[in-house]
Amino acid sequence: MGASFYNEMHAADGSVRPHYDCFANWLKSTPSERIDRRRAEADMAFHRVGITFAVYGEDEGTERLIPFDIVPRIIPSAEWKALAAGLKQRVKALNAFLHDIYHDQAILAEGRIPADQVLKNGQFRPEMLGVDVPGGIYAHIAGVDVVRAGEGEFYVLEDNLRVPSGVSYMIEDRKMMMRLFPELFARHKIAPVLHYPDLLFDSLNSVAPLGVENPTVAVLTPGALNSAYFEHTYLAQQMGVQLVEGRDLFVHDDTVWMRTTQGPKRVDVIYRRVDDDFLDPRAFRKDSMLGVPGLLDAYKAGRVTLANAIGTGVADDKSIYPFVPDMIRFYLGEEPLLSNVPTYVCREPDDLAYTLAHLPELVVKEVHGAGGYGMLVGPASTKAEIEAFRKQLQAHPERYIAQPTLSLSNCPTFVESGIAPRHIDLRPFVLSGEEVRMVPGGLTRVALREGSLVVNSSQGGGTKDTWVLED
């Protein structure tokens, strides 16, 4: 740990990195009043359109705007190509892993991953054993969180294979930048991202059940109180498909139907934004009002495709994460292009001992945690917080993993005092259908508090537009 964070825009000697040259010149030559006016405009526009997310734990229905920063995160073409290749490789291996553990379990038989870790994992779904899914694809939409420590040095922080969100902000941030600063787009060759909904729609179509010619696709949402409801409406609208809730669907003869005024209409592909547990009250949580009774049967009968598949959670579990590089070697026979963050699995006695001895330097996360809840950021915590966390960790070591605090890169960001460096990460979205595809870039999240490493929007993080420069 040190003060030597990599700055996306400036080199250590203070000079501007070549791929930021053009932007830096623009920033210097543009009157600050004009920039302030544009930033205020962006705020108003986001409010008007209602690009918000709901906040849990506060008053029901509290909606917040995700702060948007106008300084883009810029990635040079060559760096992106390397990153993209690594991401595709990773998602291919993860899909192969999921297919394997629900079929032959070869990787377990060879002892590359302890069988218990997979088969006794809460996210493992025995219901999926032996079930064939179209194209053998499980994680159709993957959001892979990546951080940069140094030049060309990217680490994968986690693979989100359940219902990753944020892609609507990626699109809206780009639209906003194009509207506010068209001159920047005229000067740079910025790879486009606005066709993401097209790619998504195409991917979903390509995994329709066998023999279905013109599949009917729907987005399944838990409803208006969900924190990502805006994104659900947005994606359905952009793809021109129906946004449905569980009660709009029913299963008859192992087929999923949606209730329309013109009678039942068959649904072939469901982009579901509802977690496994809530999908089918007959199969999983009995108390779920969000799901569709009988959906699992229809799915197992191959009459409907779910994206993502049921049971993908086992592969994005933080206790499985340390094995992903091995998966790449095992399934693809390739060396991993992207690095993992070194990870201590606290269920292992040695790792636990190390973790307990180094708590002030480490980030400790819940294996099943998400959204930045239930984690300890050692360097940013008080002694009392660390001691309180130590007790939880000792009581349930199997629930935690620990990682060194990476020197997350910084990006200049507008804050109250002007422009200052703030830590960022990146979530590119990898789509798997007939082929593995992605739009260049992703969602850049920024920690707005000085020194903070937590970029989650539920923890007050903001977003930036991500530019991948074309040659």
Next chain:
Amino acid sequence: MLSRTADHLYWMARYIERAECLARLLDVTWQMSLVPQSTEVADQNWRAIISLNSLEEPFFERFDEANANSVLRFMLTDMSNPASVYNCLRMCRENARAVRDTITADMWETFNTSWLELQTHRFDSVLSDPAEFFEWVKLRSSLVRGATLGTMLQDEAYNFIRLGTVLERADNTARILDVKYHGMQPGQREGTTDFYQWGALLRSVSAFEVYRKTYRSVISPSKIAELLILHPSMPRSLNFCMRAVVKSLELVANEQSGETQRRAGKLYSEVRYGRIDDILSRGLHVFLTDFMSRIEDLGDRIHCDFLETSIAA
């Protein structure tokens, strides 16, 4: 269109129309209570509103007797009465919120503003000056209708809104006529009082001038019944509403709605080709009771045909 979406649109329309009709019904009773009459007759009129809506049980749990004060309190602002104007407006806004992406921004803002304004009404003043509140409800309903007509694509969504509006209105016109016609016991002439009573009824459905224009004669109960049942272009008449029901049904028809359309068409032809003398000789109350139960049947059938479709077992 998703059945759930259609359901929200249909009920959004029914609830705003119901709030308006209720305000109109209370208005006419209020106006009648201002004309000299015995307390007994006046309370009978208020009580009729409770029985008309089959609310005796919840009402008498809360109040000892039906009079202007208790009935207005119960029917206008009572949050525990699901049929109060307050709750109609609440339901109407909730349904609108669920289909915000289907209705226009103008419509949503009209619903939302109504709801926000309702919160600021001081309920004491509502009861001391109910006429102002009636006007406000009617105005908000008119604004919704205007925003709908002025901004919405006339597609399936529009047709379900229209269907909810006209079906609810047909039911309410029948109710208002039934309760008032009998409450006033025609034949028991009291000269000028009678004139004011019938006048109030006409005004409650905004038909006083229409009556004058149409008949150019003194106000007579049978002509009022004719106007509200058979007049083809009077917007709140049963004939007018049923024609709109039939047309809206045609526009949203599906494979299983044939019988519903047949029944609606049959009911329409009765008010279209009927004669007031025949209706009166059969008995107005009998006619209206039959009409209302057939409207209820249509409502149930619309629910089954469109709003809750599933594979027939």
